[in-house]
Amino acid sequence: MYKLVLMRHGESQWNLENRFTGWADVDLTDKGREEARKAGELLKSEGFSFDVAYTSVLKRAIRTLWIALDTMDQMYLPIVHSWRLNERHYGDLQGLNKAETAAKFGEEQVLIWRRAYAIAPNPMKVDDPRFAGNDPRYKKLKPEEIPLTECLKDTVDRVIPVWKDGIAPAIKAGKQVLVAAHGNSLRALIKYLDNLSEDDILKVNIPTARPLVYELDAELRPIKHYYLGDQAEIEAAMAAVANQGKAK
Numbered sequence: 111m112y113k114l115v116l117m118r119h120g121e122s123q124w125n126l127e128n129r130f131t132g133w134a135d136v137d138l139t140d141k142g143r144e145e146a147r148k149a150g151e152l153l154k155s156e157g158f159s160f161d162v163a164y165t166s167v168l169k170r171a172i173r174t175l176w177i178a179l180d181t182m183d184q185m186y187l188p189i190v191h192s193w194r195l196n197e198r199h200y201g202d203l204q205g206l207n208k209a210e211t212a213a214k215f216g217e218e219q220v221l222i223w224r225r226a227y228a229i230a231p232n233p234m235k236v237d238d239p240r241f242a243g244n245d246p247r248y249k250k251l252k253p254e255e256i257p258l259t260e261c262l263k264d265t266v267d268r269v270i271p272v273w274k275d276g277i278a279p280a281i282k283a284g285k286q287v288l289v290a291a292h293g294n295s296l297r298a299l300i301k302y303l304d305n306l307s308e309d310d311i312l313k314v315n316i317p318t319a320r321p322l323v324y325e326l327d328a329e330l331r332p333i334k335h336y337y338l339g340d341q342a343e344i345e346a347a348m349a350a351v352a353n354q355g356k357a358k
């Protein structure tokens with residue numbers, strides 16, 4: 111039996127401000143840093159120790175990983191950064207307030223933009239200053255790999271190669287892997303691992319900086335999964351994520 115730990119980043123500035131984030135490179139709040147520290151404490155107290163970590167190229171996930179590894183006294187770990195683990199690109203919505211968008215376009219429309227499997231928000235324009243093609247960290251990507259918007263299906267398609275070519279072989283080689291990423295890139299991985307239907311993944315909301323343990327069989331099929339920590343707190347944090355798209 112193998113174990114894999116998935117973790118969303120701690121609270122970011124735009125989580126606090128309730129803004130669509132996607133590929134915007136927003137940092138953690140003080141609370142987010144504290145959440146990452148607590149996650150590291152929890153992992154340490156539960157006896158976890160890792161051999162390699164995977165993360166995105168966005169600082170909220172990277173910093174969460176650094177803080178957790180620092181807390182675990184595992185800063186020496188090799189870290190693989192992959193753009194494929196970035197948050198789902200939110201297209202033209204990036205930067206907008208979720209509640210204000212719900213008040214303007216309706217909660218139902220915002221739920222579609224946030225959680226529909228195959229419907230993406232309107233694309234960003236290539237001459238938009240927010241366009242990732244202008245950012246040096248993406249200069250090695252093929253133009254068609256740089257998103258202007260994504261639905262979760264698009265995110266699944268670009269996350270799976272880093273699973274198949276990086277994370278899965280590392281686990282099979284006996285390495286203990288920690289993945290620090292984002293709400294929707296982790297939902298993409300979870301949809302694939304658990305073979306969830308489009309309806310089932312719609313209801314999955316991932317709380318910030320809560321270690322999610324997957325137990326996997328020899329073929330890396332999930333046996334079970336569970337969050338470490340106070341279950342009532344985790345339930346409340348998941349409900350709070352779901353409610354971010356309400357008009358208030």
Ligand SMILES: O=C(O)[C@@H](CO)OP(=O)(O)O
Pocket residue numbers: 125129130131132197198200224293294351354
């Ligand atoms: O804004 C985002 O990029 C994501 C994660 O914070 O939000 P949501 O849960 O609305 O998909």
